Amino acid sequence: xxxxxxxxxxxxxxxxxxxxxxxxxxxxxxxxxxxxxxxxxxxxxxxxxxxxxxxxxxxxxxxxxxxxxxxxxxxxxxxxxxxxxxxxxxxxxxxxxxxxxxxxxxxxxxxxxxxxxxxxxxxxxxxxxxxxxxxxxxxxxxxxxxxxxxxxxxxxxxxxxxxxxxxxxxxxxxxxxxxxxxxxxxxxxxxxxxxxxxxxxxxxxxxxxxxxxxxxxxxxxxxxxxxxxxxxxxxxxxxxxxxxxxxxxxxxxxxxxxxxxxxxxxxxxxxxxxxxxxxxxxxxxxxxxxxxxxxxxxxxxxxxxxxxxxxxxxxxxxxxxxxxxxxxxxxxxxxxxxxxxxxxxxxxxxxxxxxxxxxxxxxxxxxxxxxxxxxxxxxxxxxxxxxxxxxxxxxxxxxxxxxxxxxxxxxxxxxxxxxxxxxxxxxxxxxxxxxxxxxxxxxxxxxxxxxxxxxxxxxxxxxxxxxxxxxxxxxxxxxxxxxxxxxxxxxxxxxxxxxxxx
Amino acid sequence: xxxxxxxxxxxxxxxxxxxxxxxxxxxxxxxxxxxxxxxxxxxxxxxxxxxxxxxxxxxxxxxxxxxxxxxxxxxxxxxxxxxxxxxxxxxxxxxxxxxxxxxxxxxxxxxxxxxxxxxxxxxxxxxxxxxxxxxxxxxxxxxxxxxxxxxxxxxxxxxxxxxxxxxxxxxxxxxxxxxxxxxxxxxxxxxxxxxxxxxxxxxxxxxxxxxxxxxxxxxxxxxxxxxxxxxxxxxxxxxxxxxxxxxxxxxxxxxxxxxxxxxxxxxxxxxxxxxxxxxxxxxxxxxxxxxxxxxxxxxxxxxxxxxxxxxxxxxxxxxxxxxxxxxxxx
Numbered sequence: 001x002x003x004x005x006x007x008x009x010x011x012x013x014x015x016x017x018x019x020x021x022x023x024x025x026x027x028x029x030x031x032x033x034x035x036x037x038x039x040x041x042x043x044x045x046x047x048x049x050x051x052x053x054x055x056x057x058x059x060x061x062x063x064x065x066x067x068x069x070x071x072x073x074x075x076x077x078x079x080x081x082x083x084x085x086x087x088x089x090x091x092x093x094x095x096x097x098x099x100x101x102x103x104x105x106x107x108x109x110x111x112x113x114x115x116x117x118x119x120x121x122x123x124x125x126x127x128x129x130x131x132x133x134x135x136x137x138x139x140x141x142x143x144x145x146x147x148x149x150x151x152x153x154x155x156x157x158x159x160x161x162x163x164x165x166x167x168x169x170x171x172x173x174x175x176x177x178x179x180x181x182x183x184x185x186x187x188x189x190x191x192x193x194x195x196x197x198x199x200x201x202x203x204x205x206x207x208x209x210x211x212x213x214x215x216x217x218x219x220x221x222x223x224x225x226x227x228x229x230x231x232x233x234x235x236x237x238x239x240x241x242x243x244x245x246x247x248x249x250x251x252x253x254x255x256x257x258x259x260x261x262x263x264x265x266x267x268x269x270x271x272x273x274x275x276x277x278x279x280x281x282x283x284x285x286x287x288x289x290x291x292x293x294x295x296x297x298x299x300x301x302x303x304x305x306x307x308x309x310x311x312x313x314x315x316x317x318x319x320x321x322x323x324x325x326x327x328x329x330x331x332x333x334x335x336x337x338x339x340x341x342x343x344x345x346x347x348x349x350x351x352x353x354x355x356x357x358x359x360x361x362x363x364x365x366x367x368x369x370x371x372x373x374x375x376x377x378x379x380x381x382x383x384x385x386x387x388x389x390x391x392x393x394x395x396x397x398x399x400x401x402x403x404x405x406x407x408x409x410x411x412x413x414x415x416x417x418x419x420x421x422x423x424x425x426x427x428x429x430x431x432x433x434x435x436x437x438x439x440x441x442x443x444x445x446x447x448x449x450x451x452x453x454x455x456x457x458x459x460x461x462x463x464x465x466x467x468x469x470x471x472x473x474x475x476x477x478x479x480x481x482x483x484x485x486x487x488x489x490x491x492x493x494x495x496x497x498x499x500x501x502x
Numbered sequence: 503x504x505x506x507x508x509x510x511x512x513x514x515x516x517x518x519x520x521x522x523x524x525x526x527x528x529x530x531x532x533x534x535x536x537x538x539x540x541x542x543x544x545x546x547x548x549x550x551x552x553x554x555x556x557x558x559x560x561x562x563x564x565x566x567x568x569x570x571x572x573x574x575x576x577x578x579x580x581x582x583x584x585x586x587x588x589x590x591x592x593x594x595x596x597x598x599x600x601x602x603x604x605x606x607x608x609x610x611x612x613x614x615x616x617x618x619x620x621x622x623x624x625x626x627x628x629x630x631x632x633x634x635x636x637x638x639x640x641x642x643x644x645x646x647x648x649x650x651x652x653x654x655x656x657x658x659x660x661x662x663x664x665x666x667x668x669x670x671x672x673x674x675x676x677x678x679x680x681x682x683x684x685x686x687x688x689x690x691x692x693x694x695x696x697x698x699x700x701x702x703x704x705x706x707x708x709x710x711x712x713x714x715x716x717x718x719x720x721x722x723x724x725x726x727x728x729x730x731x732x733x734x735x736x737x738x739x740x741x742x743x744x745x746x747x748x749x750x751x752x753x754x755x756x757x758x759x760x761x762x763x764x765x766x767x768x769x770x771x772x773x774x775x776x777x778x779x780x781x782x783x784x785x786x787x788x789x790x791x792x793x794x795x796x797x798x799x800x801x802x803x804x805x806x807x808x809x810x811x812x813x814x815x816x817x818x819x820x821x822x823x824x825x826x827x828x829x830x831x832x
Contacts, residue, residue, distance in 0.1 A: 142708060200582055337554075349723055411578060412587065
């Protein structure tokens with residue numbers, strides 16, 4: 001209850017004309033920057049940080065909070081409308097969002113689903129943050145290298161749900177993703193690996209250009225084949241009404257969004273896991289629940305699961321950031337830098353030394369969440385107009401977006417080269433019946449798993465003990481074994497007549 | 503009439519073009535160098551990190567104090583290839599106006615990996631200044647089994663293995679120096695490289711690792727909150743303030759002190775002219791002597807202000823390279 005009082009005090013600081021004004025500006029700019037592929041939340045917050053210099057500290061921090069938060073909404077737009085994920089977390093949104101917008105001809109509903117799920121996920125994350133922020137951060141601390149290794153091993157098994165029709169092909173691409181991810185400097189010893197004497201490869205394959213190419217540009221190549229076809233989608237009217245979701249849709253959306261809200265918050269609190277991992281896990285978990293349509297064909301559940309998880313993770317990441325001064329991601333680090341510039345030192349002393357700052361920041365997240373939802377809702381009719389552009393005009397436009405997005409991640413042509421190569425590769429693989437999702441997922445998870453596992457082994461002197469002596473790790477290992485053995489268990493149970501045949 | 507017009511046009515053309523030819527040899531004639539276009543300042547790490555803050559603080563002070571003749575800094579974060587691409591690009595900048603308007607943030611944490619992983623050397627740059635130095639300490643967490651470095655050493659001698667968590671670059675080389683001085687193996691005292699010091703601190707706060715290596719700034723608030731306690735100063739003399747309780751290595755036992763200089767500097771391309779290098783060296787000196795630098799950087803991030811001009815910086819960086827190459831056995 002005490003925390004609720006603090007939160008209301010935070011709102012008290014917040015509700016001045018100026019503060020609400022900057023929250024709105026922050027939300028609009030955050031949405032815009034977030035929607036541009038490749039820029040993502042990291043560069044977005046870094047780019048817009050100087051804007052806050054003209055304000056007083058509290059106002060500046062409120063604006064930062066809303067900027068950061070609105071960024072999380074924007075990434076899904078391009079994923080749904082043109083099949084190019086704006087940032088890491090949006091990769092999973094694309095899996096169902098793009099088919100829903102194009103094949104199912106429900107672009108407005110897809111965007112709205114994404115917005116509402118983001119809102120639900122974010123709100124759950126923030127409520128948890130409000131009531132148990134510091135203790136949540138301490139729970140996150142319990143996850144050392146050993147626990148993270150067990151958790152990531154479990155996460156790796158979720159690739160099994162994404163391999164598609166052909167498990168062998170899925171497995172091949174999983175291995176391929178792991179190999180690609182191991183390029184560049186070794187995270188522990190700093191030794192170059194697979195750099196082939198090329199100075200660019202010393203830093204490894206950059207994630208964003210790789211993803212834009214693999215899923216976005218390969219899409220462009222595919223579109224070239226259909227360039228003379230008329231666009232199937234005739235957007236009738238520019239109205240919010242046309243993009244409303246039905247009550248039935250809402251009923252389908254709620255359970256996965258709420259589930260992912262809790263899951264995402266938890267993943268966001270963990271050291272180094274981040275929003276992308278949260279979105280992947282939210283989606284994978286949804287695979288094991290029932291969806292009305294199969295995931296990957298434009299199911300509302302799919303969009304809801306990953307969007308809610310990613311926004312909840314963004315809120316969850318504030319717990320270690322504020323209570324311990326530990327940024328969970330690159331974006332968190334930039335935000336931390338911004339907060340410190342204002343003399344606010346996130347860390348163990350924050351809530352005692354400057355509670356009004358901390359609570360008005362949390363309050364501003366709530367406000368930003370609501371304002372962003374309204375603004376994002378309002379621009380949906382304009383956004384879906386993109387889909388009525390003829391394919392032959394879309395091809396050059398999307399290509400430009402891919403190029404700009406890949407360039408802006410590190411301000412260099414290297415990103416563009418990676419994007420083109422990954423694009424051709426993605427196209428060839430797609431035509432040969434390989435699904436690229438396992439490669440992307442293993443590309444994200446493998447480096448995390450590698451560094452945590454090696455750290456765990458250094459601490460344990462190479463012993464495997466930690467898998468069963470640490471309670472948290474043990475719990476994950478038991479779940480892992482159950483997941484792996486489940487097909488076998490099901491077979492036994494079906495034979496014994498306990499379970500029905502699927 | 504026609505003739506008259508063509509005459510006027512000729513005259514006008516002449517008047518228009520003469521000044522262009524007059525500017526034919528501009529900078530060669532002028533003694534000394536003054537910035538006359540935007541200055542590109544390359545940082546080889548991401549926005550928001552330590553190097554980025556350092557660069558933006560200096561460029562901000564320079565602009566405010568008008569040390570750059572009203573020109574603008576364009577800060578470019580070039581992170582490809584672990585920063586090596588940006589460094590190579592600067593080292594290869596062709597002689598001329600661009601070379602004189604190009605700066606590169608260059609720290610010991612950049613210099614080390616560059617020497618280790620590439621053939622690029624400090625000789626390919628023009629050192630301009632060293633602005634500040636930093637040192638490290640070892641800290642224990644509140645749940646630690648040990649309470650002093652002496653106890654840690656006793657545990658090692660009785661066969662227990664210890665793990666130190668730290669960050670990349672500088673921390674690894676300091677750790678190597680420490681292990682060498684203590685005469686133990688890298689198994690007896692192992693090191694875990696994290697992406698950042700805050701990750702390393704996280705693992706100690708969670709009780710997963712015994713000891714963390716950190717610079718004073720990153721650990722400051724945890725020391726204030728009594729979550730971390732300094733147990734060893736990796737320096738020639740003790741630190742002051744709330745870090746004064748940590749002894750140096752020679753106080754702990756019969757060892758020499760271990761101090762690994764961590765510095766923050768600036769270089770230009772090799773092709774930068776002598777005048778330009780002298781100009782920039784003076785400008786950085788002016789920043790270093792300003793009260794803004796003291797307040798906004800040195801005090802805030804708890805570094806030690808130690809200015810070296812271009813000649814001193816050259817010797818300093820060359821010595822760093824020599825020592826490091828020797829330790830790599832190259």
